[in-house]
Amino acid sequence: MERKMTxxxxxxxTPLDRLGARVAEAQDRSLSxxxxxxxxxxxxxxxxxxxxxRRRRVPLALALVATLVAAVIGFVVLRKAPALTFAVGGxxxxxxxxxxxxxxxxxxxxxxxxxxxVLTPSSQGRVxxxxxxxxxxxxxxxxxxxSVVHRDYARWDVIAGPFDVHVTGTQFALSWSPxxxxxxxxxxxxxxxxxxxxxxxxxxxxxGETLRVWSKSGRLELARTSDLSTxxxxxxxxxxxxxxxxxSPVLPPVLAVAVGSVDDTVxxxxxxxxxxxxxxxxxxxxxxxxxxLAASAKYPAALAAAEKEGFxxxxxxxxxxxxxxxxDIARFAGSGxxxxxxxxxxxxxxxxxxxxxxAAFALGRLSFDQSKAYAEAATWFDTCLREAPAGxxxxxxxxxxxxxxxxxxxxxxxxxxxxxxxxLYPEGPHAALARSLTS
Amino acid sequence: MRPGGFADDASLVEALVRGDPEAPNxxxxxxxxxxxxxxxxxxxxxxxLSDLLHDVFxxxxxxxxxxxxxxxxxxxxxxxxxxxxxxxxxxxxxxRWLWFFAEVPEVEAVPASHEASxxxxxTYAILEKLPVDERIAFALRYVDxxxxxxxxxxxxxxxxxxxxxxxxxxxLFLVRAKKEPSLADWLAEGRWSGK
Numbered sequence: 001m002e003r004k005m006t007x008x009x010x011x012x013x014t015p016l017d018r019l020g021a022r023v024a025e026a027q028d029r030s031l032s033x034x035x036x037x038x039x040x041x042x043x044x045x046x047x048x049x050x051x052x053x054r055r056r057r058v059p060l061a062l063a064l065v066a067t068l069v070a071a072v073i074g075f076v077v078l079r080k081a082p083a084l085t086f087a088v089g090g091x092x093x094x095x096x097x098x099x100x101x102x103x104x105x106x107x108x109x110x111x112x113x114x115x116x117x118v119l120t121p122s123s124q125g126r127v128x129x130x131x132x133x134x135x136x137x138x139x140x141x142x143x144x145x146x147s148v149v150h151r152d153y154a155r156w157d158v159i160a161g162p163f164d165v166h167v168t169g170t171q172f173a174l175s176w177s178p179x180x181x182x183x184x185x186x187x188x189x190x191x192x193x194x195x196x197x198x199x200x201x202x203x204x205x206x207x208g209e210t211l212r213v214w215s216k217s218g219r220l221e222l223a224r225t226s227d228l229s230t231x232x233x234x235x236x237x238x239x240x241x242x243x244x245x246x247x248s249p250v251l252p253p254v255l256a257v258a259v260g261s262v263d264d265t266v267x268x269x270x271x272x273x274x275x276x277x278x279x280x281x282x283x284x285x286x287x288x289x290x291x292x293l294a295a296s297a298k299y300p301a302a303l304a305a306a307e308k309e310g311f312x313x314x315x316x317x318x319x320x321x322x323x324x325x326x327x328d329i330a331r332f333a334g335s336g337x338x339x340x341x342x343x344x345x346x347x348x349x350x351x352x353x354x355x356x357x358x359a360a361f362a363l364g365r366l367s368f369d370q371s372k373a374y375a376e377a378a379t380w381f382d383t384c385l386r387e388a389p390a391g392x393x394x395x396x397x398x399x400x401x402x403x404x405x406x407x408x409x410x411x412x413x414x415x416x417x418x419x420x421x422x423x424l425y426p427e428g429p430h431a432a433l434a435r436s437l438t439s
Numbered sequence: 440m441r442p443g444g445f446a447d448d449a450s451l452v453e454a455l456v457r458g459d460p461e462a463p464n465x466x467x468x469x470x471x472x473x474x475x476x477x478x479x480x481x482x483x484x485x486x487x488l489s490d491l492l493h494d495v496f497x498x499x500x501x502x503x504x505x506x507x508x509x510x511x512x513x514x515x516x517x518x519x520x521x522x523x524x525x526x527x528x529x530x531x532x533x534x535r536w537l538w539f540f541a542e543v544p545e546v547e548a549v550p551a552s553h554e555a556s557x558x559x560x561x562t563y564a565i566l567e568k569l570p571v572d573e574r575i576a577f578a579l580r581y582v583d584x585x586x587x588x589x590x591x592x593x594x595x596x597x598x599x600x601x602x603x604x605x606x607x608x609x610x611l612f613l614v615r616a617k618k619e620p621s622l623a624d625w626l627a628e629g630r631w632s633g634k
Binding site: 015016017018019020021022023024026027028030031034035037038039041042043045046047337340341373 | 463464467469471472473475476479480483484488489490492493496497500556558559562563580581582583584609612622625626
């Protein structure tokens, strides 16, 4: 629901409105950080027809009796669920201690809830943290077979280099080479969420899939494990962008678009996720469609073409200028949600470059024009100005900042922006408004 | 995805009722960001957000045939999100009471790195102490910025009831907020009622 701040020309915003606006703004900033991971995880579960966890209702009378019984027991022995314990090769394990398998035998780390992590020969790791819900384990190098027993509130993380594999209940194999900076996650059961490094916003990997990431060359690949059985572990020499994805019987369509095709008939995995424009392959004819349509100002058609290719996937893969263009296309086509997704992708993937400040300006404009979220808009314009004080959007951003502050009820902030504006752009398009605010 | 085939929510609902295999994906694409935000408005920072988002869409897909007016799809999803969040709050309250049976997972706190984050944290800390229905009405009205009629639709209650709930929530919030220095500045001036 778009925030509807009451503009000062109608009714003055109350202190609660202003507080709410500020809270919403901070919350939106916080929400945007995990948006990709949350949406990917929920979408993957939804499209895999996974049912929600049904929480049992406890009849009140039964609950009262049970509470009394539990209170007696609880005060004596169960005040707090104990942390898991673990053993390394049969001996009690120590949190934080370095663990290494010999060159000729695996080494098992077994936890008291039945979960285990078996290091293959020559592999190394350590158990970083243990609590009642699970553990945080590091795979320093080599390969491990991980089996996590599913329980309510189970919380397991396996760290490998910059990657964090978040687990709730599953079996999978994980390998990490710090030398080659190569991560491989092969799922046998359940699903995991891999985040960090190239998978910054989180990649869901489900049973039957293998995720491979080559950090050095900036490549990421998700494909069916069966399709990879004949391929080598080395990355193919030249990355290519996957074309329009074939319908997948396993992956939901959008997920398949986001991470690459899983066409059954294609044995070779397709590479996705180039890191920068230098590594981006020439677009295929179908990829050009949305660009050509945009160049002809056919924005709804361009958006539809981009959707056909997988809008989210394009945001994850495209160069900064392409993703900015996708945002503009969506905005001109009237899809604020898609526009916001693209601009946020630019900010997430290309921090510190001019495209990021352009995206901040565009986000401010979206908040201002479409959502009427003036406090949020002011934050984006301020960000744009801070990142690129002499950039091409500087004058407009300062004018809009002044206007957004005024509409959000921040009279002092608006006046300060107005003074700054008049100092820099006395003949600018916002000069009249600035003078009215400073008089 | 086939956005052209589901140009509006009416055609999307028709496709969902028909069982079009692409429709659930489009439904999620089109409304997930909004639903997630509504859940967050009611609950604050919450590490179950992704699970609850999933719950909302499962419930929506289960009950889509009961949606009388397809053009109200977004409002209908908003209402499901509100009731899903409400169920979550009540479940946690019960679990806190029955704390012997299960540990309540800790909610990840947003780092209070600046003034706005501090206001966010303190606001939700106070909202957690309010009765659930007052808390929801307050969050939707003031944090999400909904109009009163939208709050009423989302909570499936009358406008008069919304006004009563918000009025009670304001009073309760004020008492507690005045004790929080980080909120007091925001509330120092002007009148209280936003209705």
